[in-house]
Amino acid sequence: MNNSENKATSYSIIGFGNIGKALAGAFARKGIDVSVATTHDPKSFASDAAKIGPGIIPTTLAEAVKADVIFLAVRFESHPDVAKALPNWQGKTIVDVTNAYGVPLEQLGGQPSARVVAQAFTGGKLVKGFNHLGAAILGQDPAVHGGRRVVFLSSDDDGAAAEIGALAENLGFSPIKLGGLSEGGLLVQARGNSWGQLIFKDLVKFD
Numbered sequence: 493m494n495n496s497e498n499k500a501t502s503y504s505i506i507g508f509g510n511i512g513k514a515l516a517g518a519f520a521r522k523g524i525d526v527s528v529a530t531t532h533d534p535k536s537f538a539s540d541a542a543k544i545g546p547g548i549i550p551t552t553l554a555e556a557v558k559a560d561v562i563f564l565a566v567r568f569e570s571h572p573d574v575a576k577a578l579p580n581w582q583g584k585t586i587v588d589v590t591n592a593y594g595v596p597l598e599q600l601g602g603q604p605s606a607r608v609v610a611q612a613f614t615g616g617k618l619v620k621g622f623n624h625l626g627a628a629i630l631g632q633d634p635a636v637h638g639g640r641r642v643v644f645l646s647s648d649d650d651g652a653a654a655e656i657g658a659l660a661e662n663l664g665f666s667p668i669k670l671g672g673l674s675e676g677g678l679l680v681q682a683r684g685n686s687w688g689q690l691i692f693k694d695l696v697k698f699d
């Protein structure tokens with residue numbers, strides 16, 4: 493709940509490809525509603541959403557950005573287009589699921605990719621997370637072998653990290669907080685042609 497407004501937190505996933513669908517599956521498993529958007533008319537992916545669950549709501553990008561918590565599940569290169577959807581992201585938490593693998597460091601001004609994304613979403617609170625697992629694994633029930641699959645979270649905003657940590661637990665994952673984006677967060681960010689050390693590149697195939 494948002495303490496200030498005493499209303500339920502709303503969620504959206506922008507990008508409904510491999511990772512967007514895997515995340516939608518996690519929401520559906522726990523009966524938490526989430527809207528999903530792409531650049532296309534929501535009717536065009538309505539049947540895919542319905543297959544995942546009744547609480548997966550196809551919508552437009554303009555509607556999806558109204559959510560309190562927004563998962564950014566597009567290619568890293570597309571994040572500026574999404575960021576343009578609002579002049580200011582104040583009051584919103586953006587969960588950056590992108591992997592900037594192969595993006596030249598010069599293009600990032602030498603910065604960690606999540607900081608580049610954070611700067612594009614002016615005024616928003618950014619949490620890097622849910623990006624270290626391949627979609628096929630992220631899409632599975634995180635209750636495995638008597639334990640829970642972990643997700644790594646990093647943020648320069650402790651409140652936002654706590655908020656997404658609580659959500660991760662509600663989705664059945666075990667969150668591990670790594671600290672700031674440029675500190676522990678670097679362990680889960682691809683840089684140039686290197687994967688972050690905590691991205692299980694040897695276990696899963698990434699696109």
Ligand SMILES: NC(=O)c1ccc[n+]([C@@H]2O[C@H](COP(=O)([O-])OP(=O)(O)OC[C@H]3O[C@@H](n4cnc5c(N)ncnc54)[C@H](OP(=O)(O)O)[C@@H]3O)[C@@H](O)[C@H]2O)c1
Nearest residue numbers: 507508509510511530531566567568570573590591626627
């Ligand atoms: N695949 C994996 O296993 C994996 C694992 C971890 C992290 N990631 C990261 O997750 C992100 C998504 O990967 P993916 O494999 O899911 O990619 P994908 O299958 O190509 O899906 C990308 C989605 O983004 C949508 N999209 C593109 N531009 C958009 C825009 N401007 N506004 C709204 N939606 C837009 C696309 O829809 P339309 O083109 O129809 O609009 C599509 O639904 C990438 O950054 C990737 O590095 C992927």
